Amino acid sequence: MQNNLYHALVLHRLPHIGAATYSRLVELFGSPEAALSQPLLKLEKLINVETASAVRDFQAHQENSVAGQRALADLEWLSAQSNVHLIVISDSNYPDLLRQIAKAPPLLFVRGDIHLLSLPQIAVVGSRNPSSGGSENSHRFAEFLASNGFTITSGLALGVDAAAHQGALAAKGKTIAVMGTGLDLIYPSRHKLLAQQIIENGGALVSELPLCSSPNAANFPQRNRIISGLSYGVLVVEAAIQSGSLITAKTALLQNREVYAIPGSIHNPLARGCHQLIRQGATLVETGQDIVDQLHGILGYEREKLTKLLRKAEKKAELDHKSLDDLTAAEQLLIHAMGYDPVNIDDLVERTDIPVGSVAAQLIGLEIKGYVQQIGAGYQRV
Structure with missing residues (x-):
């Protein structure tokens, strides 16, 4: 497996290898290692001159090549980290929804709970400079959606x-941050504490970019397709006409995702992007309940499919159901609050003081991970 990851990282590290080229090479030749072993005359029809030069360097010097050394450094960094994962698109842990999009990222660097990537998600996006009302709406909608079981x-x-991540945390829910930098670099730097809180509360940081990738402007529109690709729907809170959030919304439509927009004052330039989306067919929403009502069947619909998928992944990774070390504090509290006889949600709320919406969401996650099972109207430990 380590050798497979090494060649995947080498191919990922080559200059001008985007998701489409990476996937095309692997599809044509069967694996990253096979692609890197092809005669240059064959590869030159598929890659540009600079990329071909990097392949020539790797074929001649292997681990001593520039890409080879960087891939080895990546593996060394990954092995030294705790709670950090590298997921290849062919892995069972790779989220199904994301795999279905055009130009799906071939590699994902993840810090935190990789299982979270396959749970039902709602994306919340908008202006970097919102009005006070926009920030409040982002926090309020995210808090409500998280309390109703959505990541x-x-x-x-x-x-x-930031307001969306904080709203999810306020609900004791889970949140995922898709980054426009390498996983080892938090941007903006003032969000280091927020990133830490996301991980500590059972969330995840995700990046498709090589380690040490700086926050180049071109990275952010590219990462937007991942934000929408992971999600069942995208909520645009507040956005000007030229906002990058509209790129996310348009990408979501191409990915056959739901798009929601919050209307605002006709005098607010940050509402014009949302109004444009509504005119183009986005769903106007005034409360989080509007979204929950439309997507109410997703949590139940996905439970059986995700349970099978994630249990298979856990078995493959030889995870021990009985160990609680990998669970969040809230999940451990719920486990300790229930026995091996069925207990209903109301009793768990009373025993733990966790809000009912959060308890329901946590129980779905615990059931998917194989720690609990639903028996009638109650849950019990496995």
């Missing part, structure tokens, strides 16, 4: 993104 996915940016 909140956003981009860790200033403004609406």
Whole structure:
């Protein structure tokens, strides 16, 4: 497996290898290792001159090549970290929804709970400089959606993104931050504490970019397709006409995702992007309940499919159901609050003081991970 990851990282590290080229090479030749072993005359029809030069360097010097050394450094960094994962698109842990999009990222660097990537998500996006009302709406909608069992996915940016992550945390829910940098670099730097809180509360940080990738402007529109690709729907809170959030919304439509927009004052330039989306067919929403009502069947619909998928992944990774070390504090509290006889949600709320919506969401996650099972109207430990 380590050798497979090494060649995947080498191919990922080559200059000008985007998701589409990476996937095309692997599809044509069967694996990253096979692609890197092809004669240059064959590869030159598929890659540009600079990429071909990097392949020539790797074929001649292997681990001593530039890409080879960087891939080895990546593996060394990954092995030294705790709670950090590298997921290849062919892995069973790779989220199904994301795999279905155009130009799906071939590799994902993840810090935190990789299982979260396959749970039902709503993306919340908007302006980096929102009005006070926009920030409040982002926090309020995210808090409500998280309390109703959805994971909140956003981009860790200033403004609406940060408020969305914080709203999910306020509900004791889970949130995912899709980054426009390498996983080892938090941007903006003022969000280091927020990133830490996301992980400590059972969330995840995700990046498709190589380690040490700086926050180049071109990275952020690219990462937007991942934000929408992971999610069942995208909520645009507040956005100007030229906002990058509209790119996310348009990408979501191409991915056959739901798009929601919050209307605002006709005098507010940050509402014009939302109004444009509504004119183009986005669903106007005034409360989080509007979204929950439309997507109410997703949590139940996905439970059986995700249970099978994630249990298979856990078995493959030889995870021990009986160990509680990998669970969040809230999940451990719920486990300790129930015995091996069925207990209903109301009793768990009373025993733990966790809000009912959060308890329901946590129980779905615990059931998927194989720690509890539903018996009638109650839950019990496995």
